[in-house]
Amino acid sequence: MAGPRPVVLSGPSGAGKSTLLKKLMKEYDSVFGFSVSHTTRNPRPGEVNGKDYHFVTREAMQTGIENGDFIEHAEFSGNMYGTSKAAVQDVQAKNLICILDIDMQGVRSIKRADLNPIYISIQPPSMEVLEHRLRDRKTESEESLQKRLHAARVDMEISKEQGLFDTVIVNDSLEEAHGQLKAVLLEEIQKVKKTNMSS
Ligand SMILES: Nc1nc2c(ncn2[C@@H]2O[C@H](COP(=O)(O)OP(=O)(O)O)[C@@H](O)[C@H]2O)c(=O)[nH]1
Numbered sequence: 470m471a472g473p474r475p476v477v478l479s480g481p482s483g484a485g486k487s488t489l490l491k492k493l494m495k496e497y498d499s500v501f502g503f504s505v506s507h508t509t510r511n512p513r514p515g516e517v518n519g520k521d522y523h524f525v526t527r528e529a530m531q532t533g534i535e536n537g538d539f540i541e542h543a544e545f546s547g548n549m550y551g552t553s554k555a556a557v558q559d560v561q562a563k564n565l566i567c568i569l570d571i572d573m574q575g576v577r578s579i580k581r582a583d584l585n586p587i588y589i590s591i592q593p594p595s596m597e598v599l600e601h602r603l604r605d606r607k608t609e610s611e612e613s614l615q616k617r618l619h620a621a622r623v624d625m626e627i628s629k630e631q632g633l634f635d636t637v638i639v640n641d642s643l644e645e646a647h648g649q650l651k652a653v654l655l656e657e658i659q660k661v662k663k664t665n666m667s668s
Pocket residue numbers: 479480481482483487506507510541542543545550551552570571572573574575576617
């Protein structure tokens with residue numbers, strides 16, 4: 470039997486993707502699994518290798534790409550990011566809903582793959598709010614922040630494209646955005662709960 474459909478969460482850096490997916494995974498224990506991407510960026514304080522990302526060198530990442538280990542990969546804000554086949558398979562082997570947190574280039578690549586996910590865009594209420602949140606997060610240098618804001622403007626334009634996403638959620642109030650995310654995923658959540666209860 471085919472497993473549950475994966476979920477792609479995309480949207481500007483700082484829109485609240487990690488916050489929303491962590492909240493979702495906490496509320497639904499044993500329903501979701503995170504696709505742990507590879508990246509060449511440095512870990513932030515508190516980030517765990519193998520849990521938040523596989524933190525690797527550019528050389529290791531290049532070798533993996535050449536070996537065909539990746540479903541998709543992209544360059545974002547001066548670093549490489551990619552979804553390995555193993556990252557998705559690890560989650561799907563447990564019959565969990567696989568969540569991919571990927572940028573717009575990743576969305577376009579995944580559309581050409583045979584993953585058939587639900588595409589959800591998480592958007593900030595405005596550029597001003599986004600900038601505040603990114604500054605308050607205190608994870609970025611001014612240079613990195615500016616790169617992210619530039620990419621965010623592009624992302625916010627592209628995400629309006631018809632047919633690219635199944636749902637666009639504006640993360641103004643966290644509780645409301647969380648509620649909308651749950652509503653979109655309810656059918657898949659119930660399927661997984663049912664299957665995993667009877668197995
Ligand atoms: N294409 C692609 N994008 C990714 C992957 N992993 C993370 N990203 C995206 O890379 C961007 C930067 O992520 P990150 O450095 O964690 O910063 P943050 O979004 O500001 O928390 C975000 O838009 C992520 O969605 C991946 O495996 N593939």
